[in-house]
Amino acid sequence: MFPAFLLFFSLPFASAVPATRDHVHNINHPLPATSWYLPRDHPANDLFKRAPGDGVNYAPVGSPTWSSGFPQSTPDPNKLPAEWVNALNAAVAAGKIPNVPQSTNTPGVNPVYPQGVNPNGPEVCSATYKCRHPEDIWDAPPNYFGTGFDDGPLPDTPKLLQFLQQNHETATHFMIGVNILAYPQQFSATFESGGDIAAHTWTHPYMTTLNNLEVLGQLGWTSALIKNSTGGRIPRFWRPPYGDSDNRVRAIAKEIFGLETILWNQDTRDWSLLTGGTTQATIHNSMQQWLSGPKTPGLIVLEHESSDQSVQAFMDAYPLIKSNGWNAMSVAQLAGNGTTYRNAKDSMSSVTPAGILVDDDIVPSGTPSSSSSSSSLVPSSAPPSRSTVMQTLGQSQTPTGSGNSLAATNTPTESAALCNTDTTWSRTLLLACLTVTVLSAWP
Numbered sequence: 353m354f355p356a357f358l359l360f361f362s363l364p365f366a367s368a369v370p371a372t373r374d375h376v377h378n379i380n381h382p383l384p385a386t387s388w389y390l391p392r393d394h395p396a397n398d399l400f401k402r403a404p405g406d407g408v409n410y411a412p413v414g415s416p417t418w419s420s421g422f423p424q425s426t427p428d429p430n431k432l433p434a435e436w437v438n439a440l441n442a443a444v445a446a447g448k449i450p451n452v453p454q455s456t457n458t459p460g461v462n463p464v465y466p467q468g469v470n471p472n473g474p475e476v477c478s479a480t481y482k483c484r485h486p487e488d489i490w491d492a493p494p495n496y497f498g499t500g501f502d503d504g505p506l507p508d509t510p511k512l513l514q515f516l517q518q519n520h521e522t523a524t525h526f527m528i529g530v531n532i533l534a535y536p537q538q539f540s541a542t543f544e545s546g547g548d549i550a551a552h553t554w555t556h557p558y559m560t561t562l563n564n565l566e567v568l569g570q571l572g573w574t575s576a577l578i579k580n581s582t583g584g585r586i587p588r589f590w591r592p593p594y595g596d597s598d599n600r601v602r603a604i605a606k607e608i609f610g611l612e613t614i615l616w617n618q619d620t621r622d623w624s625l626l627t628g629g630t631t632q633a634t635i636h637n638s639m640q641q642w643l644s645g646p647k648t649p650g651l652i653v654l655e656h657e658s659s660d661q662s663v664q665a666f667m668d669a670y671p672l673i674k675s676n677g678w679n680a681m682s683v684a685q686l687a688g689n690g691t692t693y694r695n696a697k698d699s700m701s702s703v704t705p706a707g708i709l710v711d712d713d714i715v716p717s718g719t720p721s722s723s724s725s726s727s728s729l730v731p732s733s734a735p736p737s738r739s740t741v742m743q744t745l746g747q748s749q750t751p752t753g754s755g756n757s758l759a760a761t762n763t764p765t766e767s768a769a770l771c772n773t774d775t776t777w778s779r780t781l782l783l784a785c786l787t788v789t790v791l792s793a794w795p
């Protein structure tokens with residue numbers, strides 16, 4: 353259940369969140385025409401890394417134009433780009449989206465399926481129930497520590513980035529769409545530092561409780577915002593909030609948006625540091641145990657960039673990763689064999705414009721694709737092909753006009769509903785409230 357005192361914790365904190373839109377990052381800023389050159393390994397490169405884009409003119413990250421086409425809260429399933437809905441309908445008609453019943457839950461409690469439905473059976477295979485679908489990534493390769501952080505970007509993201517850069521580490525950042533809207537500076541700092549950006553849904557719901565269109569909105573808008581904020585990179589990986597996915601959700605992610613699922617094999621519960629659910633000492637002991645244990649399989653540890661304390665927990669454990677001889681690597685790089693976007697190797701290398709991509713074959717030329725079988729899953733006669741969907745990931749949405757849509761569907765927590773009741777709040781504060789809901793209510 354959602355403890356009532358968290359509401360009192362959340363609100364003062366939310367109103368203390370500073371405005372975050374004062375700095376605008378223009379990712380399309382051109383390099384000077386004359387030579388401006390430093391050797392590749394010069395330390396100054398760390399300060400001035402630039403990520404080339406796909407040539408499309410995207411609005412500057414943090415600008416009103418950049419954010420205005422995206423939902424401010426829970427996506428309205430009736431206002432999705434037609435291309436996404438058509439692709440979903442075609443995939444359903446082709447039998448590619450299993451007809452698994454929606455689960456139900458109360459916030460903070462594992463979702464349950466209707467009576468008679470086996471969450472561990474081959475039809476459902478719910479990750480909440482630790483059913484491991486062979487296409488999902490739960491383990492790192494032997495000897496590897498897959499580094500990744502959920503729920504950003506947030507105010508403590510810079511502290512994490514600084515630590516990663518000092519230690520020459522790259523991580524995967526599983527980001528929440530509304531948090532990107534609320535913290536554009538922290539988003540751009542993550543991307544520009546070379547971090548791998550992956551999707552963690554738009555508003556962090558239990559995905560198996562949503563209907564197909566709601567799943568579509570949660571994943572589509574997040575991919576589209578990441579695309580529009582990274583010079584056109586389309587994310588290749590997503591992580592379900594609470595680890596809640598099943599065959600239906602997994603299929604929508606993969607068939608429509610090309611998203612592959614990354615779970616984890618150890619959980620620090622660091623998200624509950626703020627509320628006394630765990631302590632630094634407990635996390636340190638767990639980390640010590642895992643990191644001094646067997647190196648097969650490799651480790652994927654669930655961690656968050658959601659608070660100073662959770663970032664600190666990683667910093668405290670980091671020396672153990674090294675002293676125990678693990679190879680730390682961004683978990684998306686491990687899962688993708690170095691390729692962390694659908695159409696780009698990583699945040700620092702060039703982008704294949706989505707417009708020239710064919711079906712799901714949108715990995716940079718010369719890079720082997722791990723998803724060789726799925727081209728045949730979408731019949732060539734079925735409109736539209738995935739390439740059409742990819743082209744239209746950036747499609748703008750009819751403006752919804754108000755934040756009131758927050759209460760429309762599957763409000764994730766009681767606190768989020770509370771966010772919605774005060775209609776006098778500015779949009780930023782509404783997002784901040786939702787963000788703090790994220791912080792206080794879930795892993």
Ligand SMILES: *[C@@H]1O[C@H](CO)[C@@H](O)[C@H](O)[C@H]1NC(C)=O
Nearest residue numbers: 688689690718719720721722
């Ligand atoms: C991973 O990438 C390396 C280097 O690009 C390549 O040699 C290797 O065959 C790839 N492995 C797989 C499983 O694709």
Ligand SMILES: *[C@@H]1O[C@H](CO)[C@@H](O)[C@H](O)[C@H]1NC(C)=O
Nearest residue numbers: 409410411421580746747748
């Ligand atoms: C994404 O960027 C493209 C290119 O600037 C733009 O046409 C599109 O409307 C943007 N998408 C949204 C939802 O704002």
Ligand SMILES: [Zn+2]
Nearest residue numbers: 502503593795
């Ligand atoms: Zn999360």
